[in-house]
Amino acid sequence: MSELINKKGGRLAVNRVTATDIVIMIILSALCLTCILPFIHILAKSLSSSRAVLSKEVTLWPIEFNLDSVNLIFRSPRFIGQFRYTVVLTLATTVISVIVTSLAAYPLSKRYLPGRFAITMIMMFTIYFSAGLIPTYVYFADMGLLNTPWVLILPGAFSAFNMLIIRTFFMNAVPKELEESARIDGASHFRIFAQIWVPLSLPVFATISLWVAVWRWNTYSDSLWFTTDRNLHTLQLVLYNMVLSARPSESVEALEGVVVNSPEALQSAAIMFTTIPILLVYPFLQRFFVKGVTLGSVKG
Numbered sequence: 001m002s003e004l005i006n007k008k009g010g011r012l013a014v015n016r017v018t019a020t021d022i023v024i025m026i027i028l029s030a031l032c033l034t035c036i037l038p039f040i041h042i043l044a045k046s047l048s049s050s051r052a053v054l055s056k057e058v059t060l061w062p063i064e065f066n067l068d069s070v071n072l073i074f075r076s077p078r079f080i081g082q083f084r085y086t087v088v089l090t091l092a093t094t095v096i097s098v099i100v101t102s103l104a105a106y107p108l109s110k111r112y113l114p115g116r117f118a119i120t121m122i123m124m125f126t127i128y129f130s131a132g133l134i135p136t137y138v139y140f141a142d143m144g145l146l147n148t149p150w151v152l153i154l155p156g157a158f159s160a161f162n163m164l165i166i167r168t169f170f171m172n173a174v175p176k177e178l179e180e181s182a183r184i185d186g187a188s189h190f191r192i193f194a195q196i197w198v199p200l201s202l203p204v205f206a207t208i209s210l211w212v213a214v215w216r217w218n219t220y221s222d223s224l225w226f227t228t229d230r231n232l233h234t235l236q237l238v239l240y241n242m243v244l245s246a247r248p249s250e251s252v253e254a255l256e257g258v259v260v261n262s263p264e265a266l267q268s269a270a271i272m273f274t275t276i277p278i279l280l281v282y283p284f285l286q287r288f289f290v291k292g293v294t295l296g297s298v299k300g
Contacts, residue, residue, distance in 0.1 A: 039275070045268035046070060053265040069269035079238065079273065086217065086235040087277075089149060093156045093216040094209050101208065102201070105163045106193050109170035120167075123160040133225065140226055151226045152234070156216060162208045169204040170197060210281065217278045239274050243267050 037060065044062045045053050047070070052063035073079055107113055108120055131139070137146075145151040174197055182192045198205075220236035227233060 042268045042271050045265055046272050048265065050265050053268075069265045070273075072266060073269050073273050079235070079270070081231075082233060082235045082238050083273070083277075085231070089152055089234065090213050090216045092149075093153050094213045096153060096157045097159065097162070097212045098205055098209055100157045101159060101163050102166050102198075102205070103193075104158065105166035105170060106189075106197060108163070109167045120164075123163060127160045137225065145226070147227050147229050147232060149232060152216075152222055152232075155222065156212065159212070162211065166201070166204055166208060169201060173204075174200050213281060214278055235274050239270050242270055 040060050041058070044060055045058045047062040047065055047067065048058045049064035049066050050068070052058050057063045104123075108116055110116070113119075130136075140146055140151055145154070178196050178200075179192055182196060187195075218236060220234055220240050223232065223234045223237045224240070
């Protein structure tokens with residue numbers, strides 16, 4: 001076994017790599033491969049020729065490399081239009097959700113708030129129980145939200161689970177002395193929240209933003225249930241209809257009638273087109289993610 005010798009506190013600490021550590025690393029590596037290999041396979045098919053894809057020759061490396069399927073995706077007004085629409089939808093949902101959820105978490109983080117426990121329990125009830133699809137559909141219809149972008153934005157504007165994460169972060173990571181000093185100087189709650197809480201809570205805001213953005217970008221069920229206008233369909237719903245299409249001619253409906261030799265190659269290119277943008281968000285928020293989840297999950 002290899003040994004790592006570190007000097008810590010004036011004493012030599014020897015950390016041995018045990019058999020258990022090796023087993024854990026092997027298991028984690030296998031789990032990582034189950035996520036990475038399908039992604040690489042889809043990427044290889046999107047960059048391969050139609051002949052190679054149809055003959056099932058593609059595994060983890062492009063065969064007869066070409067960009068025909070990718071070019072068709074980028075030339076499709078339908079795909080590009082729904083991509084822009086989904087980006088705007090994701091940004092709007094994320095911004096509104098973070099604002100509404102943090103404004104709900106701020107007063108509930110104050111131990112002196114009357115009825116704080118009861119309000120929190122009522123919100124937590126929504127995590128475990130919901131009205132169901134049909135009552136939700138009827139409610140949205142009565143509110144006049146069906147076939148509007150708001151039916152895809154407002155339901156995600158508040159999450160009780162995210163509120164609990166932000167509330168716990170406020171209670172554990174923000175010094176109370178700062179608020180007390182501000183209140184002595186005559187600052188209002190809104191000013192305290194905007195000038196003290198928000199700058200110190202960027203890690204948890206980044207974490208919640210990432211969760212909401214990934215959820216909104218990947219979700220297609222609400223667009224399927226609550227919208228019939230094709231212009232209001234999210235990119236994921238377009239991809240869903242394309243991948244699950246029963247006939248090859250229908251699988252390219254999203255491309256406004258353009259037909260290629262291999263719908264499977266086109267489907268692979270479409271999957272990559274919808275997956276890569278959200279993956280690019282992670283590196284920018286990674287440095288906030290661990291801190292936000294750790295401090296926000298500690299019981300206060």
